[in-house]
Amino acid sequence: MEYEPTTIRNPGRTSVVETGSLVVAIILVLLFLVRPAMSSLGQKKSQLQQIQATYQNAQKDKEQLSQLVQKVHDSKADLTLVDEALPLTDRPTQVEVLLDSLVTASGMKTVELNFQPQDNTSVGDPQLVANPYGSDRKVVPTAVDLSVTGTMDQLKFLLQQIETNGRVLDVSNIEMTSDGKNTLFKLKLKAYSYVP
Amino acid sequence: MADINLLGNTNKGFSFARNGASMAAKILATVLVLVLLYFVFLRLQISQTTRAVNDAQAKTSEVESETLAGKDRGEVVTRQGQVQNLNNLLKSHVYWSGLLPELARVTLKSASYVGFTADTFGVMSVDVIVPTYADADKYLQVFDLPQFNQQFSDVKVLSISKIQSGSTVQTEMKLQLKFNPAFIHKTLQ
Numbered sequence: 001m002e003y004e005p006t007t008i009r010n011p012g013r014t015s016v017v018e019t020g021s022l023v024v025a026i027i028l029v030l031l032f033l034v035r036p037a038m039s040s041l042g043q044k045k046s047q048l049q050q051i052q053a054t055y056q057n058a059q060k061d062k063e064q065l066s067q068l069v070q071k072v073h074d075s076k077a078d079l080t081l082v083d084e085a086l087p088l089t090d091r092p093t094q095v096e097v098l099l100d101s102l103v104t105a106s107g108m109k110t111v112e113l114n115f116q117p118q119d120n121t122s123v124g125d126p127q128l129v130a131n132p133y134g135s136d137r138k139v140v141p142t143a144v145d146l147s148v149t150g151t152m153d154q155l156k157f158l159l160q161q162i163e164t165n166g167r168v169l170d171v172s173n174i175e176m177t178s179d180g181k182n183t184l185f186k187l188k189l190k191a192y193s194y195v196p
Numbered sequence: 197m198a199d200i201n202l203l204g205n206t207n208k209g210f211s212f213a214r215n216g217a218s219m220a221a222k223i224l225a226t227v228l229v230l231v232l233l234y235f236v237f238l239r240l241q242i243s244q245t246t247r248a249v250n251d252a253q254a255k256t257s258e259v260e261s262e263t264l265a266g267k268d269r270g271e272v273v274t275r276q277g278q279v280q281n282l283n284n285l286l287k288s289h290v291y292w293s294g295l296l297p298e299l300a301r302v303t304l305k306s307a308s309y310v311g312f313t314a315d316t317f318g319v320m321s322v323d324v325i326v327p328t329y330a331d332a333d334k335y336l337q338v339f340d341l342p343q344f345n346q347q348f349s350d351v352k353v354l355s356i357s358k359i360q361s362g363s364t365v366q367t368e369m370k371l372q373l374k375f376n377p378a379f380i381h382k383t384l385q
């Protein structure tokens with residue numbers, strides 16, 4: 001009969017090793033799984049909050065736009081005045097017709113009425129005709145030279161007409177010359193339009 | 197002979213330690229399982245949040261596209277720009293008609309203007325005719341009076357000369373003066 005030495009397992013030592021292993025496992029799981037997951041979740045939640053805020057803003061913008069559209073549709077009379085003050089077209093003839101009528105109303109006589117030629121198209125732009133509000137616009141001044149004859153009182157009346165008529169016209173320079181009989185007034189004006 | 201358990205005390209301590217370690221192992225195993233369950237819970241949360249993020253992004257893009265593609269948006273944008281620019285133009289709008297009466301107020305009654313140039317920066321040149329040198333002197337004195345020099349100042353006499361007008365001889369002065377630019381930027385009363 002052979003003698004086989006039996007290995008006596010020490011239960012106390014085994015439990016300590018298991019306990020230690022479990023502690024290490026818990027620490028490893030916490031460090032390398034739970035912590036990154038918590039961090040990732042935090043980031044995702046923050047991202048969600050930001051996107052929800054963006055969504056709410058987009059919704060507000062949409063509502064605001066629909067309100068503004070309604071306002072524009074309800075303010076046709078006011079917009080007519082705005083269009084008169086700052087037209088969406090820059091036909092120089094509009095300014096000439098206006099100034100000629102103001103000069104006539106003041107009792108003065110027009111000697112000269114010229115405008116500075118413009119680079120942009122005045123009328124007949126097919127794109128603009130098809131989609132009048134499709135392009136970005138900017139304020140474009142049109143320089144006008146106006147020479148008139150009359151009295152100082154008439155000039156004062158003409159200036160008042162220019163300052164208070166429906167269209168915004170700025171007088172940038174006034175020149176007066178007199179030969180004793182006739183007084184000539186030269187005005188440099190700027191008319192504005194809001195065009196592409 | 198009675199049995200004597202000489203190792204009795206040792207065995208009790210050993211058993212207690214073994215049981216304690218075993219209990220700790222069980223508790224730790226439970227904790228480990230709970231931690232793993234928490235990790236699974238976190239992964240599920242991440243997955244749900246990611247879906248929510250994607251949904252919110254899609255909704256936001258949809259709303260933004262709808263807003264940008266609105267058929268009346270172009271008109272609203274144009275009108276806003278038009279009104280804003282009009283307000284800016286009105287802020288810098290000039291009112292010359294108030295300046296001429298003010299110039300008349302500070303002008304000697306016997307004087308008359310045959311030349312006049314003014315710009316919006318507050319510089320004015322005038323050619324004024326007066327009957328005599330004495331009147332020319334009176335004309336200039338006015339600008340030293342506090343009640344008359346509120347809007348006009350720094351008068352420079354560029355030239356004084358005698359001119360023949362028909363049968364009368366008059367005095368012509370060429371002057372350069374400053375006026376308050378704010379005066380032509382205020383609205384009419």
